[in-house]
Amino acid sequence: MSVNRSKGRWSAATILATVLMAGCASPPPPQAQAAAPTENAPAPAAETAPAAAVNVPDITAINQTSCPKQAASYEEWVARFGAYALHQGQSEKVVRTAFAGVYENPSIRDRAGKQPEFVTPVWTYLEKAVSPERIAKGQARLPENRALLAEIERDFGTNPNILMGIWGIETDFGNNFGDVNVFEALSNVGYGTSRKDFACTELLSALKIAAGGKIAPQDMIGSWAGAMGHSQFLPSNYLTIAVDRDRSGAPDLWTSMPDVFASTANHLVRDGWQRGQPWGFEVKLPAGFPYQEAELDIEKPVSHWQQLGVKRVNGQALPALSGDTAILLLAGHKGPAFLTTKNFKAILKYNYSTSYALAVAYLGDRVMGGSGIQGKWPVDEPQLSLAEREEIQQRLVDLGHLSGSVDGVIGLKTRKAIRLFQSRAGLPADGFATKSLLLEMRRRAAG
């Protein structure tokens, strides 16, 4: 991932170093100076301190006992967070070292912005996420990891499919886990977006990791959103879930595959992964299937679906599975259908997106030799613009089917409202927002 680093370079590092030093009786230790960025680095901070530095108060003079909500600049936010971290018991040395190389990164706050004009259709997303190239890439990485994956399955109950799937979707099998330092990523989220409490919590966790002394702050690299390493763990996840499988003294999610796979497995197990169960599989729904039951929060035993006539996509009877299952449709009644288990929900805890979870599931299966999705996606379905998605929601509100904000996000609540409209209109109640649905709504409102 490339980020725009043209603006504000140095400033936060300079200012934090300056304000922290102001409170020190002695000069900072050499390592704090060494931690400053070296790539295209200007002269040392003291010689190039921008005029803006004098406008920022001394961090030791800042009484910051909670996560900073107001700041006139990125530099001030970092200084205030630094004061807050000291208040929370972090050492000045750890704070100074951690923030020595950060700078303002406006592209981070742009990414966390408003709803997109168009939402990528699930089939387009899957085509890229589970491409033949990526499947081949995963298969190439299997031999070197096969024994380790077997050991993890023995100890955690997570099969190789799911671990390869998550590794491939999260970071393209380690080829891309982001290039942003976690302190830079999260301080920009804290300053530039509304997710300030999230940023403060995660930054304090990141400081705790650094304070452990086993992972250097500058090595804590990840996405613009603060997800770190091969498994894309947030710092708080690292502290509570990550596993030091290779017993080096700390979980290393950047270079140790035993630690990476064990940490991912631990995440899944904590969220209910059941040994020996599949995530689910593709199914064929019979004519007249009650589509309003195809939603992840409607959980039934397999026998319920058998009675309704649901079969595996190859026509075979559904296998016996313990626990409740749910039917998933991601593109309405014309698209593929899936029967999912609790394990699918464990994948969703990793990243709450059904498209993401399906991509993880299929990539893992394909890497391990399984076949792809058989059903046909409605690829000719026109995309809905933000205005059209909002219009559907507004019409549902006007009809009394939906309450709450009109935000263009077609989530569970909106789908349920669409199903209500569809049932009353005698349409298959699949909850899928389409252009034809919108046209039908307009037609009925006019008539």
Ligand SMILES: [Ca+2]
């Ligand atoms: Ca380790």
